[in-house]
Every structure is written in structure tokens, then in C-alpha cells.
Amino acid sequence: MKLVYEYCFLNKLGDFLYSSSNQFGFKKGLDCNHAIYTVRKIVDKLIKGGNTVNMCSVDLSKAFDKVNHHGLLIKLMRRNLPVNFLGIIERWLSVCYSVVKWNCVFSYVFGVKFGVSQGSVLSRFFICIISGRHLEQWK
Secondary structure, eight states: OHHHHHHHHHHHHGGGSOOOTTOOTTOTTOOHHHHHHHHHHHHHHHHHTTOOOOOOOOOOTTHHHHOBHHHHHHHHHHTTOOHHHHHHHHHHHHTOEEOOEETTEEOOOEEOOBOOOTTOTTHHHHHHHHHSOOGGGGO
């Protein structure tokens, strides 16, 4: 049921969940090969122009576990997401709970204050929003 709800949400508010075209991670149809190709083309062009290239990379493999809920909500507010939908996302993030199972023993239930579900339809959009720059900064 949650999956259907997320697709409806995405259908209604997809225009607010954009990310930079320079961002390849967590996007359908784009992967490391696209990023490597793009970087290679840029580096080759710069070197042919007589420039030196220094690079830095960021590993976002644990990004789903590290999403700051407040930071995400602030970035969504800056995109002028309708208030009622912001409220839904805020509520959704505030009622995340988990337990730890070790062998056959479960821990107490605890609130999850950071991170988004890796199986969620919307999570990959949230990762792009929280890890990328707002498009206004690229203009």
C-alpha cells in the first residue's frame, strides 16, 4: 500500500523533486558508466587545453542511512513544496521506528531520526535533493 501511495505522491509532486543534470547517482537509467564517461570527456578536454586537473570524489554508498530529516525538509521548503505535502513528509519521517535483532533477541523500539528507507520510491529523490545543489546555484 505504501508503494502505491508513494507513486501517487510522485505523480502529483514530481516537478518539485528535480535534481541537477550533473548528478548521476540514484537516478533511473543513469549509473557509474554515465558519470565516468562524462568526467572522462571533461578531463580530456581540459588536458587538451593545457590545464591540470585535480579531482575529488564522494562515496554516497551510505547516503540512505545519513539523510538528515530536518535538512531534507528545509530543502523541500526552499523548492516551495505545498505546505500540506510538506506536512505529510514531515509526519512520515517523524514516525520512523526500528528495532535491532541479534540472534533471537529484539531490542526496544527506538525512533529513527536520520535516514530514509532504501526500498522507498521517494528515497532516491530525497537522496538527490539532500546531496545535490539547488539548481538555482548552477545558473
